[in-house]
Structures are given as structure tokens and as C-alpha cells.
Amino acid sequence: MRAVRSEMRMRKWGVRLGAMVFAAAVAFTLKGQAPTQGPVTSERLLKAADEPGNWLMYSHSYNSWRYSSLDQINAQTVKNLHVKWIFQGRHVEKFETTPLVANGIMYLTRPENAIYALDAATGRQLWSYEYHNPARTYNCCGKVNRGLAMLGNTLFMNTLDMHVVAVDARSGHEIWKTEMGDYTAAGGYAAPGAPLVVGDKLIVGMAGGEHGVNGFLDAYDTKTGKRLWRFNTIPQPGEPNFGTWAGD
16 A cells, blocks of 8 residues: 555645656555455445545545545655656556555556556556547547546546446456447547546536537446436526527
8 A cells, every 4th residue: 555645645746647657656654544445335435535545536535625634745754755666558648647546456547548457555457448549539638538436346437539438446347338429529529537426326527618519417327327317518409598698
């Protein structure tokens, strides 16, 4: 778990991961209670802030403070940090991901849409999964992916061609894949953001505002990938408040 601590602090300080290499710099052992083990339940997600040795969702907890209560790295001890292990992503695109850490395993995404499971203490790769996008996607600012969501033993990732995929966290095998929409419509959609699990639903968003697309939020069934609802951030015909700017 020593690798975990450094990455949590790196994200807290706002350090963006480098273009090709993810490095864990550590010098201390994690003290206090052992991290909770077992599947990541909805109850654990609700109390994610009570598990300082884990990082169970993109922003750490539902308040989205992105704050770690681990305190072994401070103004006095930071000088003792040193590189413990390095993970080579083998990709020239920049990393903009926030890793998840659960039960001693670090799950991170690599551009374009690849997932890696690493032993958080040693950096040893346990498995990898790669989703293959079309040759052209419509992302404005690099073919990046910002992270994952997790529930039970399943990881969830959005893709640049507007799919949501579910992957078994134990094996890296794809469980289901759902198309959010036509990624070529209205000048181009993409979905580089990290999903969010709420109860038994997976909440996802999309990008493409620079192309004039219609924004929306979707909810999917975490077990089947079936879409449960969609909220359009710009009302569509038949929805409340549609046409309030008619003639503009």
C-alpha cells in the first residue's frame, strides 16, 4: 500500500501524470487500520472517506473534495520520498487519469481506452484490457481518459466513441458494452470523463460542447448496461422548458 499513499497525495496536490510514465514515489509504510477488503459495495462507496488506504471513486468520495486524510507525507517528511516503482504506459498521449485503489490493487486508465490492474505495492501488472476506438474520434484536447468507476467486482469506463464498458476487476474480461449515442453526430461527441456509481446506477456524461452538441447525462443499470434514463441539459422537443428562447 505504500504506492497508494503517494498517488493520493500527488492527485491532492494537483500533479498531472506525465505523458508516458506513471511513477509511484514513496518512502513510508501505511500505519493504522488495514484497508477494507472484499467487493466495493454501495455502502463502502457511501463511506469512502472512512477508508484512507483506498481510493474508491474518481473524486475519492461523494463530496468530491478529492482529499486524502493520510498524513504521513507532510512538510517535514516529503523530502524523504523516493521512487519505488514505475509503470510504463507505452503510449505517447498524455495521462489525465485518477487511479482507483481497492484491496491493494490499483486500477488506472491509459490513453486511449485501456485499463490496467497493478499490484499497488510493487507495480506488477496483473492484467490489462484495451478498447479499440475508430481511427477518428472527436475529442478536443487529446485522446485521454480520466478514470473509472467501480461497484462490486466490476469496473466501468467511458470511451471516446461514446460507449460505456463494464470489465471484470478480477480478470480484465469485458462483461458488457453499451452505445451511448452516435459519436459522429452534430460535429462529434466523445466521453473521456470518469463515470460515477450511485446506488445500483452508473451515471455518465459526455463531451463535445465545442462542436455544438446537445449535452446530456445518462444512467445505466450496472449489471446489464441497459440505459435507465437520460437528462438533456438542453431541453428537447416535448421536454419541460423547450423553446423558452424561441426565435433567438
